[in-house]
Amino acid sequence: MTLIWILSATALVGLISLIGILTFGIKTKAFERFLILIVGFAAGALIGSAFLHLLPEAMESCQPERVFFYALIGFTIFFLMERYFYWRHCHDGVCDVHTFTYLNLIGDGIHNFTDGLIIAASFITDIKLGIITTLAVIFHEVPQEMGDFGVLVYGGFSKSRALLFNFICALMAVLGAVIGYALSNITKNASLFLISFTAGGFIYIAASDLIPELHRQKDAKRSNIAFVTFVLGLLFMALARVIL
Numbered sequence: 001m002t003l004i005w006i007l008s009a010t011a012l013v014g015l016i017s018l019i020g021i022l023t024f025g026i027k028t029k030a031f032e033r034f035l036i037l038i039v040g041f042a043a044g045a046l047i048g049s050a051f052l053h054l055l056p057e058a059m060e061s062c063q064p065e066r067v068f069f070y071a072l073i074g075f076t077i078f079f080l081m082e083r084y085f086y087w088r089h090c091h092d093g094v095c096d097v098h099t100f101t102y103l104n105l106i107g108d109g110i111h112n113f114t115d116g117l118i119i120a121a122s123f124i125t126d127i128k129l130g131i132i133t134t135l136a137v138i139f140h141e142v143p144q145e146m147g148d149f150g151v152l153v154y155g156g157f158s159k160s161r162a163l164l165f166n167f168i169c170a171l172m173a174v175l176g177a178v179i180g181y182a183l184s185n186i187t188k189n190a191s192l193f194l195i196s197f198t199a200g201g202f203i204y205i206a207a208s209d210l211i212p213e214l215h216r217q218k219d220a221k222r223s224n225i226a227f228v229t230f231v232l233g234l235l236f237m238a239l240a241r242v243i244l
Contacts, residue, residue: 001186006123009134010177012114015151016141020149022162028204029242032129035154036217037085039129040226044209044233054199058192067196074200076105079208101155107201108148114198115141116176117191124184145170147233151210 023031050071058067082099117135123130145166152162181192214230217223 002123002127005130006120006129006177006181007174009119009123010173011131013112013115013119013134013137013141013173014167014170016138017145017148017166018151019142019145019165020138020159020166023149024159031153035221036214036226037229038147038150038227039210040214042208043145043214044230044235045214045237046206046210046233048234048237050199050202050206052237054195054202056241058195058199062196067192070193070196071200071203074197075204077197078107078201078204081106082204082208083163084198098155098209100205101152101157103201103209104148104151104155105165105169105206107198107205108166108199109172110192110194111198112170112174114174114191114194116173116178117180117194119173120177120180121184121191124181142167148191154213195227 020084024199055067058070076088082103119130119133119137131226146167149162149166152165153159157165183190214226217226
């Protein structure tokens with residue numbers, strides 16, 4: 001029965017990745033103008049998620065030195081991966097798809113896998129705790145998945161391709177839940193590392209890729225509005241922290 005609860009919860013979380021389908025009715029030019037605002041929100045949500053959710057959560061059960069060390073590992077690995085993707089896909093100086101889209105998919109996949117581990121661990125402890133944890137994950141996944149979708153489209157993916165890859169990444173939560181259920185005795189230690197590692201990756205993506213994209217905007221009005229959406233992303237994650 002516990003496994004059914006776990007699978008149902010993670011499947012529900014996975015469906016949130018399809019939120020990008022709401023944009024399919026928006027005309028292309030209008031959506032392109034709107035994209036930079038989503039990128040701004042995504043940058044704020046990633047930074048907020050790392051500093052207000054992931055790192056504090058990891059430090060509740062682990063020494064700060066280890067948490068920040070794991071985060072630095074994540075930051076460094078994402079830096080190396082971006083160098084690889086840039087060399088592999090853009091060594092001729094032309095990129096049809098920006099390298100940060102691949103990093104975002106990897107970071108999102110790891111994050112969703114970790115969510116699955118956490119959901120499994122909470123349901124194994126208590127069904128009520130599992131339900132509360134699932135609601136918490138859903139609450140912070142809605143803006144993040146919308147931001148992830150926007151980042152993929154902004155980086156060169158078509159809407160349909162972005163939706164598909166976002167959904168595939170979301171299924172990592174189900175994989176994480178199954179592994180977490182099967183290996184419940186070691187799930188806690190694994191999730192602590194992955195939470196910190198993901199935080200480092202999110203900080204790297206937001207600081208080195210998304211925020212510079214905001215700086216490249218030549219239109220002052222749109223640039224200022226993008227900064228506002230960045231702050232809104234931070235505030236949303238801060239609000240989620242207070243409520244949950």
